[in-house]
Amino acid sequence: MRTEAQAVVIGGGVIGCSILYHLTKLGWSDVVLLERDELTSGSTWHAAANIHGLHDSTNISRIQHYTMTLYNALEEETGQSCGVFQPGSLYLAQTEEREHQLKLQAAKAKLYGMNFYEISIDEAKKLNPLVNYDGIRCVMYEPDGGNVDPSGVTNAYAVGARQRGAEIHRFTPVTATEQQDDGSWLVKTPKGDIRTKWVVNAAGLWGREVAALAGVELPLQPTEHQYFVTETMTDVAEHGSRLPSVSDRDGEYYLRQEGQGLLVGAYEKDMKIWAEEGTPLDFAHDLFPDDLERIEENMMNAIERLPAVGEAGIKRVINGPMIWSPDSNVLMGPVPELEGYFCCNGIIPGFSQSGGMGLMAAQWIIEGETQYDMFAWDMARFDTWATKAFTKARVQDQYAHRFAIHFPNEERSAGRPARTRPIYELQSEMGAVFGLNAGWEHPLWFADQPGTKDTNGFTRQNWWAPVGEECKMLRDRAGIIDISNFAKYRCKGPGAADWLNAVFANNMPKTVGRSCLTPLISKRGGIAGDFTVTRTAEDEFWVIGSGMAERYHKRFFKEVPLPEGTSFVSMTEAMCGFNVAGPKSREMLQQLTNTSLATEDFPFMRSAMIEVAGIEVLALRVSFTGDLGWELHCKSEDQLRLYSALLQAGQPFTAGPVGSRALMSLRVEKGYGSWSREYSPEYWPQEVGLDRLCKLDKDFLNKSAAVSALENAAREQLVLLHLDEADVSASNADATGGEPIFKNGEGIGRVTSGAYGYSVGMSLALGYVKNAGPGDVVDVMVLGRPHKATILSEPPFDADGAVLRG
Numbered sequence: 001m002r003t004e005a006q007a008v009v010i011g012g013g014v015i016g017c018s019i020l021y022h023l024t025k026l027g028w029s030d031v032v033l034l035e036r037d038e039l040t041s042g043s044t045w046h047a048a049a050n051i052h053g054l055h056d057s058t059n060i061s062r063i064q065h066y067t068m069t070l071y072n073a074l075e076e077e078t079g080q081s082c083g084v085f086q087p088g089s090l091y092l093a094q095t096e097e098r099e100h101q102l103k104l105q106a107a108k109a110k111l112y113g114m115n116f117y118e119i120s121i122d123e124a125k126k127l128n129p130l131v132n133y134d135g136i137r138c139v140m141y142e143p144d145g146g147n148v149d150p151s152g153v154t155n156a157y158a159v160g161a162r163q164r165g166a167e168i169h170r171f172t173p174v175t176a177t178e179q180q181d182d183g184s185w186l187v188k189t190p191k192g193d194i195r196t197k198w199v200v201n202a203a204g205l206w207g208r209e210v211a212a213l214a215g216v217e218l219p220l221q222p223t224e225h226q227y228f229v230t231e232t233m234t235d236v237a238e239h240g241s242r243l244p245s246v247s248d249r250d251g252e253y254y255l256r257q258e259g260q261g262l263l264v265g266a267y268e269k270d271m272k273i274w275a276e277e278g279t280p281l282d283f284a285h286d287l288f289p290d291d292l293e294r295i296e297e298n299m300m301n302a303i304e305r306l307p308a309v310g311e312a313g314i315k316r317v318i319n320g321p322m323i324w325s326p327d328s329n330v331l332m333g334p335v336p337e338l339e340g341y342f343c344c345n346g347i348i349p350g351f352s353q354s355g356g357m358g359l360m361a362a363q364w365i366i367e368g369e370t371q372y373d374m375f376a377w378d379m380a381r382f383d384t385w386a387t388k389a390f391t392k393a394r395v396q397d398q399y400a401h402r403f404a405i406h407f408p409n410e411e412r413s414a415g416r417p418a419r420t421r422p423i424y425e426l427q428s429e430m431g432a433v434f435g436l437n438a439g440w441e442h443p444l445w446f447a448d449q450p451g452t453k454d455t456n457g458f459t460r461q462n463w464w465a466p467v468g469e470e471c472k473m474l475r476d477r478a479g480i481i482d483i484s485n486f487a488k489y490r491c492k493g494p495g496a497a498d499w500l501n502a503v504f505a506n507n508m509p510k511t512v513g514r515s516c517l518t519p520l521i522s523k524r525g526g527i528a529g530d531f532t533v534t535r536t537a538e539d540e541f542w543v544i545g546s547g548m549a550e551r552y553h554k555r556f557f558k559e560v561p562l563p564e565g566t567s568f569v570s571m572t573e574a575m576c577g578f579n580v581a582g583p584k585s586r587e588m589l590q591q592l593t594n595t596s597l598a599t600e601d602f603p604f605m606r607s608a609m610i611e612v613a614g615i616e617v618l619a620l621r622v623s624f625t626g627d628l629g630w631e632l633h634c635k636s637e638d639q640l641r642l643y644s645a646l647l648q649a650g651q652p653f654t655a656g657p658v659g660s661r662a663l664m665s666l667r668v669e670k671g672y673g674s675w676s677r678e679y680s681p682e683y684w685p686q687e688v689g690l691d692r693l694c695k696l697d698k699d700f701l702n703k704s705a706a707v708s709a710l711e712n713a714a715r716e717q718l719v720l721l722h723l724d725e726a727d728v729s730a731s732n733a734d735a736t737g738g739e740p741i742f743k744n745g746e747g748i749g750r751v752t753s754g755a756y757g758y759s760v761g762m763s764l765a766l767g768y769v770k771n772a773g774p775g776d777v778v779d780v781m782v783l784g785r786p787h788k789a790t791i792l793s794e795p796p797f798d799a800d801g802a803v804l805r806g
């Protein structure tokens, strides 16, 4: 066994083997995989191993598409059979919502060149005559859908990796991972130790236990999961060709051919958590006793749709464990608090995603960044607030709703509240409907009745009109927006200015009381973040960024060493904030402070520590609404007093609370981008309109990547679109993000944010397009159907910034 390696992968399931394979494919041959038992001995060996390409998330679709096309190539390359069957998959819609979901996916498939399209019921009958198509509204066909052999695929990755120089050691459990003083790791096993720069935790069902060896706690929880295989069925045997699989998600089961019978699996409501206190170390190639009663309801749905299933005997039942994260997406990426420790755990559709996941992991480790924005999969989206109790509740909910449609703007209530601020109770009494934001309860909108909940759907929902009232109140008078969910940091010390200048692309403010906007540049020269930096003293700055990206940004901040005597500390928990904005905001706030808020004394982009209602606040003359306004940041213990004072001061102006859904609409009216939607490492500064904030006459983090990116012409451009009112009214739906954009039938881009602009009376969308510009008329695929839209030359609200600066 090697004693040194570039990377050591722990776990020989399908994911560990794929990561090993992709590491070698990207050029690292000095890599080792350690497996405590045989390869595949966790969840991998007993999987149904269905493969699908399309997903609601564009980047997950890309990754699944890559995986589906990889298996045949892998087989050819290694000579190891992957047992690939691709008879196609039929996706059935029983409801209008499912039809919308599938049509949207079909539109995305067309944009990204993937094979997924609508077929008629007659065509579907020819492909799979066992299905009863009564009540089916539409059928989509994915010709590449099917299934693979789990052990074949895992071994093919292993063979491919070995052929490029990797070592694989079976029956070699990792018993310790110890970080050395030089940052490298000592991976300990009974057969000897290996020193490496990178530990990769791909321990599947034991992901928690292996992470704990490095002092890391992962929010993961295993569950049981079942499928059964029928005896040989004459209808199947005599069909002549392999039947396409059936995705009847409204029926909450999956189904495909296995041998001459069928395989049916289910995500039941009455789900079962397993190994809450830890996965037993002696568990391997084991299953649980059958418990078909638990999935009876799902089985009945399958029998109703394919009556032949009810007549067949059951040959085999598989009840095995799988391990979930709180949102059922993988927990992936380097642990931000450690050097050289990579996680890839909690993967549910391992066979649909193994290839893409292995490729992304290898890119991240070797090149420092993935080609796609992986934020939705980044382990940094969770932090210590995702406790065991939260994780368990979310996993129960995710499992039981695995096949439910997850609508845009949907907020699930399981496991909440996880974190609250002092004004949570008051906001609840005021009718706040909350969303989850980096663990915090955060007001989305304010209903007339406390306890009101969101309705969900692709069309306009119960919040649409009240959010409009909030927007109009703010634009006509003033509004108070809770912005405590923003990330806040204080940088203090003699080296503060130098350090911030070395991290961020823009020049930091030279004068006390000034603020600047700045991008943070990613490894490939894209946008890793957008921040407001304010100089509050010669040696002190406040940095405000996206709350949900706080742990993600840690990885960037730690790349530049802090000068001696200078600190950079998160103040997100300790501080809360409000944005008071609107034409009456100055008058309203002036009642509460002796500091003059007149433009000549407190102009746009200036800041000061001031007293508001006797409370010390950091006041910034900025507003994400695009309106006249101030951000006020106070200590958490002062939040309730400040909020009460602001609400009272608002009364004479009939100004009141405004939620984040209204903020979304207001910022879109102004054309402002937002992190993880418009701003992502996938986009270069010139594509987002942030190139002017990259100062190339100084050094900053990833500057050379920015310089290379900026040398290129923009591949796409961020634009603001106005959707045709007649089309939008007919659908009763606005764009929400992710909708493809076509011009003369050709895919030219996608929506990143959509909202109705209540104060301008326009349905709007921000999105990236190529080969199109102001005045062009395009089709935006809201609900998967074309909606005419015009690219605007300027934002409909305050295009010249007169209101903002006024």
Ligand SMILES: Cc1cc2nc3c(=O)[nH]c(=O)nc-3n(C[C@H](O)[C@H](O)[C@H](O)COP(=O)(O)OP(=O)(O)OC[C@H]3O[C@@H](n4cnc5c(N)ncnc54)[C@H](O)[C@@H]3O)c2cc1C
Pocket (backbone or CB within 6 Å): 010, 011, 012, 013, 014, 015, 016, 034, 035, 036, 037, 038, 039, 040, 041, 042, 043, 044, 045, 046, 047, 048, 049, 050, 051, 172, 173, 174, 175, 202, 203, 204, 205, 206, 207, 210, 225, 226, 227, 284, 318, 319, 320, 321, 322, 345, 346, 347, 348, 349, 350, 351, 352, 353
């Ligand atoms: C019943 C069932 C049906 C499924 N059907 C499908 C499907 O149709 N399609 C699909 O895509 N997915 C399906 N899955 C999910 C799929 O099985 C998983 O996504 C996938 O197997 C996860 O692989 P993994 O490599 O992450 O983990 P695992 O397979 O759990 O592998 C982890 C490996 O790490 C090893 N290990 C653990 N600790 C150590 C240590 N200390 N030292 C060394 N090695 C260690 C283990 O022995 C194990 O081999 C199904 C799962 C179940 C339970």
